[in-house]
Structure formats: structure tokens, C-alpha cells
Amino acid sequence: MRYLPLTPSDREQMLAKVGVASIEDLFLDVPEIARLDGPIHDLPFAQGELAVERHMQRLSNGSVAAGSVPFFCGAGAYRHAVPASVDHLIQRSEFLTTYTPYQPEMAQGTVQTLFEFQSQVAGLLACDVANASMYDGSTACAEAVVMAARVTKRTKVVFSGGLHPHYRRAARTLAKHSGLEIAGLPIAINDEAAVLAAVDQNTACVVVQCPNVFGTLTDFTELAKAVQAKGALLIAVFTEAVAFGLITPPGEMGADIVAGEGQSIGNSLNFGGPYVGLFATKDKYVRQMPGRLAGETVDADGTRGFVLTLSTREQHIRRDKATSNICTNSGLCALAFTIHMTLLGDKGLKHLAQLNHEAACETADAVSSIQGVELLSDSFFNEFAVRLPGDAAKAVEAMAAHNVLGGVPYSRLRQEPGFENVLLIAATETTTAEDIARLADTLKKVI
């Protein structure tokens, strides 16, 4: 077995040193009834690299790669061009095969990149402070909700009608057992700010999204003030981080907590994971924040260094009184994010965002010029919603048969009468004029 260095004679010598006759003697505490007499049945035995690679390659061939066809799926995961150096750097042994930086003197590489990551995220979202990342956008949203309940000591949560349905479900799963009451507003494509009426004296937070799941952009500045005047917090969610190269960031609108998905910078689609949750808030709430935080300090010689800090919030210290049970972040995905962001810089990000918006505008023009197709989003960044004359899921299936991945039917996220014909279409800098023409032609054929 290529991964196991011990030889049979090593094992014999070591057993002798331990003072037992056989390996079985080390497993005597296992109840007899649960001891197996050999390798588990129904599973294959060890294989060499070649055989394993052949098996995995065959599986891979069973999928249609996004890069091999005209591709317009978004709805929370976006296909962008990631520079080759990003994937090379995250595969450096010292980043890939190390642990959470619990011994900071031998992990300055990791802790400093997390500190830089936090700084970049805070700048991108225009917030006071960001953490070292969460599992993904949906779990970041869920943690934001329970954090708001901790801060306000209130128990009602209001979800906007444009919040990504998966985020709503994930937040509900976490929140319902914390004794929180959920008020989900009816689905609304362009009414993201129409949540104020649902806020009462027991409301902990209002969760809104921009761009929302239909792509619509909304200014929350007035809403934030009104929500805060009622003693609740405004949580702003997003699923496309590139947007903030071009649109007003949630921190500037006065959001109290910002939670969203960072996948679209530095990370590939990966069929939905692993991704990287971004989480930011105001300074005054930092001690209520979940997740890891890197901070600056000095060493015994006074030299600058970085450590994980404020860990008294966390489960390994606080146990049942912790702010969250989370004990990991999404380190390597956060590293990919920070490297890509460093390569882009403010200038590159703004340029990239502009290209995305232009591709989406051109796609929207091409699609909405088809008879029977109605553009639903008043404003958008790189994704928009259209209403087709018939069932959107069927249209997407039919387009796939023509080798076009033409978007995500809203019904895939949530089954709701009246929304069966809604299709979400995203375009990025990877979208070509030819792709757009293929989409328009194919869509025309199948509806």
C-alpha cells in the first residue's frame, strides 16, 4: 500500500516494544460482538493510481462540464475565470497540508493571509470588521440570524421575498431550534425593501439580499435606518461578491451584518462546494460574531506577527455558552479568494465587474427580444430573471438537449405556484458573443 510506510518487520519490532503479541491485542477493548474477522465485505481492495484514475475519469465523463458548452447558470454559484497562479499557490504544501493556526509561531503564512483576507473583505463590503470566513454563504446567513437574536435579545426573524430560497431554508433550520419565530414574506422580484411592515417590537432582524435571487438591485439605506429605529438589525445577504466592484456595498447602506458567498472570487463551481462564506459587521458587534478571527500582535522581540484572537467566543473555550459550534472556517477557499483579490486589486475588480455587467446587459437584450419572453428584473448586475411563455424547467431540459446550459429555473430552488415559468440567467466575463447568440437561438426553438 503506497501510503503506508510500515513494513511487516517494523510492525513486529514495534509490537514487541509495546509488549503485545499481535495487533489484535491492541483492540481488545472492542466488544467481541463488534470485532470483524477481516476486511469489510462488499468493498473493493486497494488499487494503484492508474486504476483509480481510470475509475474517476470515467465518472467525470458522465457530467457536462460548464466550460464545454454555452453556459448561463447562476442562482448563487458563478463561473468566472480564475488565474492559473491561484490554483498553483493554494496547492503549495505549506498551505494545503497544514492545520488551523493554533501554533501561530509556525503558521504565520496562514494567519497573515487570513488577516489580509479579513481586510480585503471589509474593504469590499465597506464594513468595520470581517471574520476569517464561514463554511459558505448560506451558513453565514444562518449564523447572522442567530447572532442578531443574541445582540437584540429578540426572537422574530423576517426574510425578504427576494432572499435565495436555499439560504432561507438553511437559516430556518438553524434558527427554529433556538426558539426563533420565522416570518417569510411572499416571493417578490422587485420589492426587496418592502419588509418594514413586518417589523415589530420583537423583531431581531430583517434579512434582505442585493443583488437578490432574481438579480434585482435595491438601495437599503432608508430601510436600514427604519429597521434600526425599531431596534432590529438589518442583515444584508449577497451571493455574487464580484458585484461590489460595481454596485454600492451593503456597509455603505448601513447594514448591521453582511453575510454572503465568496465563491465567485478565486473558486470554481465544484458542483456547489466547498465554497467560502463572507461575514462582516460593525465594530460594536465584534464580540458577538461567530467564526475565527485573525488579529495583529507582536512577538517577544516586538516584531509584528499575527494570531487567532477573541477565541473566548468559541466552542473550545466556552463549550455550551459559545456563540456558535463552528470550529473551522473555509481556509483554503479563503486563500484562493484572497490571492485572486490581490491579483485583481481595486482596479481589476472594477474592470471585471464592468465586463460582467455588460455581458449580462447584452444577454438580457438578446433574450428579451424573443417573442413571449419578458424581462422581470428592473435593474441587475450579472444576473436577471425572465418569464417564459411555458414551464422554465422544461425549457432548460430542452436547451440542455441542444448542449446549452441556459440558466436555472426558479422552481429548482422553490416550488411556488405562479413562478413555474421564471428563469434565472447569469452571464460573466467568460460569456462570449457566440454563447449569447446560441442561447437566444436555442431558447427561441424550445419555447
Add this chain to the structure above:
Amino acid sequence: MAMNNVGRPTASVANDAAAPTTFSGARGLLQPTSLIFETGSIDRTGVDLPPVKGVQSRLGGLARQTTTGNPGLSEPEAVRHYVRLSQRNYAIDLGMFPLGSCTMKHNARLNEKMARLPGFADVHPLQPVSTVQGALGVMDQLSHWLITLTGMKAVALSPKAGAHGELCGMLAIRAALDAQGQAHRRRVLVPESAHGTNPATAVQCGFIVDEIKAAPDGRVDLSDLKTKLGDDVAGIMLTNPNTCGLFERDIREIADLIHASGGYFYCDGANFNAIAGRVRPGDLGVDAMHINLHKTFSTPHGGGGPGSGPTVLSDALAPFAPVPYVVTRADGTLDLVEHEADSDGEPFGRMVAFHGQIGMYTRALTYMLSHGADGIKQASEDAVLNANYVQACLKEHMSPAFDGVCMHEALFDDSWLEGTGVTTLDFAKAMIDEGYHPMTMYFPLVVHGAMLIEPTESESKASLDAFIASMTGLAKAAKSGDTARFTGAPYHAPVKRLDETRAARKPVLKWAPPVEATKIAAE
């Protein structure tokens, strides 16, 4: 002087203290580093993009007017920045990383290569299922391996990490109790030796935590457990092998007691690496157990994630598994059940957007296919043998916390350091100078000054012997009064001991321009 086998010296004779300070700030191969905010600039970029066209924007008046403040670097500058930073990290690829409870084993590069195949890495989670059969195949095959290795009924793949898997298992228990009209069962029994995530998870699920004492042999105190049972008990959260590195011999009896009282048995599977392929948790009476793919199945830890925590469930809990999950249709194709309404069971909900950590599933499946049922069993045996060998060789110099053989990790307390003026923390920092990542320290909490060593199966005997020699040397030094070696450590790391208290008292959590520079600019 130490010599290698061709007679060349293997260590420098130069005295570190006599080394001159360099003009560059470098120390030979160790290059100086700075923050990107100090070297980059706002108008520089390392990405070439096609020109914008000037299309009329449709931003609804929400165009950003401010800078992100994030500097850019050209590609050569960025590559150098991150490579230099990487060289300030220790890693498994550099040496032994005996961090107990974390299972730092070798990360095979084949797993990385397979995870990047386009049929897994370049597919969107919401493409039509007819176009993602390969990715669903990975989920289906991984599920088969996990169910078979654990002897359980079903697996929920979507939890994003171990603690998230705990949440999944406990929410399934909560849903099952609610469905049985047993919602009043709110008390969860947790041994005092448990990982901190266990009580934190129980509370997140709306349970109340009740601690069970440890017996003097490091295992659950059965008599204390019996007094804590009652008709308000929802279940127990037990790690096995436990956090002291010991197999809970009475585990079947514990399971029977919990079941007889109407509760469920959650097993923390963090230490599955000791028994995978040799013991099936289903045979021990477990109802739910998360599996850290990043421990037992070697998906890389990546400096703190991403993890992956699939959770296996017994017959009793399987109907409550969260969405989504993969099913096989009559025609043999794979499909996803994504909506609770489409499920045959009673899912407790959805834990995440999309379907979980596919990038980790491909790596874990590659590991499983490479090892096979025989290799997984051998890996567990080698992991246990390596830990026992370390314990046997170090027990004369340090004090094992408990008598007898251990499983995959060897636990010592700090009684052997008494009177030396050296603490567990100091000892750990001196290990950094020896070129080792320290063991887990001060955990589990039931052992004073705990030192938890997990070598894993990836270490050769020669590697273990070198580690043992180094630990023995340190132990002798501590006892002989060479205190400064410890209290001043690390001496040879890129930085000296870092002031964690200062970091927490006045948190600096992001870069800000130096105060003087800001003032001058304002004037």
C-alpha cells in the same frame, strides 16, 4: 557534532546569538515579508482583461462611488508574496504533525488531481441532473462506502464540517423525538472529556447539556451515567474512541441503557481513524455519527478548512435525513431529492445551499478506492500501532495519563513536569524548535496539562524514532533544569513567542494605514 552517513556535519556549528543582523531583514532562505497593503497599490493589477465596451448600465442608480481600498499586485509580485508567506508555515509535507484529535495524515496528490477533473470541478450545482450524472455518481459511491464502513442505514452528505455534522445528527434526533411526541426530552448527556463542539451543538439544537463524569480509567463513569438517565433524556453524545485515545469498553451497555430509556446515541466520529475497516459503529448501537472526511479520509486541512462532515444514520433516524440526497431512478440514472415535499421520509430541513462539499467527496472517494477495504483496515491498525509505540517509548520519560494500551493517540499529563518550572505550553513551544508541530495541548480537559499525541499511520518507524529521540531529549532537558530552552521558545521559528493576550485586549482585525501617514495626508 551530528554527522550523516557519509560523514558530513548535519548541523551548523555557528552560534545563533553570534549571527549578525542582516541589512535586508532576511535570514538566509527565510525572506522578509510585508502586507499586500504595504507593497501593492490601488492602480496596479495582476489580471489582464479585455477592454470594456461602454454599454449603458442598468444598475438602478446603485453604482459604487467609493474604492474598496484593496491594493493589487502584478503576478510575479503576488506569487512571491504568497510563496514567501507559505514558507512561514509548518505542514505535514514537511514533517510529523502529531496533533491529537485532528488526524494529520498524508494528503495524496492523486486526490487533488481527481478533484480537479472538469466533470466534478466545473459543473454547476443547479445544472439539469441529466448533465451531472458523474458528480452524482461520486456522491452515490461515497455514500455506499460510508454506509458500508459504518454498518448504518443512510448518510446525509451535505454537512460542511465535523461540527456541522454533529448539528445534522442532533437535529435528526430532535426531529425523531418530535415525531414520536417526545418533544419534552431536552436533556443531552455529554461526557466531561468531550470536544467543545458537542455541548455547543446540543445547545444550538435547543437541548440542555448534562455532563457525565469520567471514571479514573479515562472512560465514561457508568454509575454516573445511570443516575443521569430519565424520561427527559434525548440522548448521549459520546466520542469513540474517546478524546483520551481510549476505546469505550462499555459502549454496548451505554447504547442499551440510552435506548432503554428512550433516548438516542450520537457518536462523535472524530476518531474514526482508529477503527475504520475494523469496527462498524452500527454494530455498537450508534444512531448517528459524523465522519470528518478531512481526518479519516485525508482531504487536506488547508490551514483550517474546508472540512466535510457526512453523517451516517441508523434505521430509526434515516427518515429524518435532511435534503438534498441522491436516489437511483428505475432506469438506473441518478437523481437529487432537493425539496422536502418530494421526499418519502420526513426530512428535518436543509442545512446548506446546494449539495455539500463535492470537492471533498471526490478526494475522499479517491482515498477509499486507493486504500480499498484492506488498506483502510491496515491504516487503522498502523495508526493504533504507531500511537502505542510512541507511548511505550516515552512512558519512562513522561507520564501517560492512563495505564494500558491506547488507540490511535497517546495521552500524557504534566505531572512529570512538576517542579521543573516548565509548563505544557512551554514544552510545546520547544517542540517547534525541534522541527515538530506540537501535540494537542490542554485537551481533553479531564487531564491536567494534557498532551495528546496522534502520529497517524503516515509515519515510518524511522520517523517515529526520530520524534521519540527528540521528545526524550526535551524531557531530560526539562528535568535537568534547562528551563530557558522552554520558557524562551521558540528560538528558531520565523517569529518568537507571540503575545496572544495583547491581540485580544486591543483587537486589530484589519489593516489600517499607519496613524502618522494618515495625519500627514490630512494636513
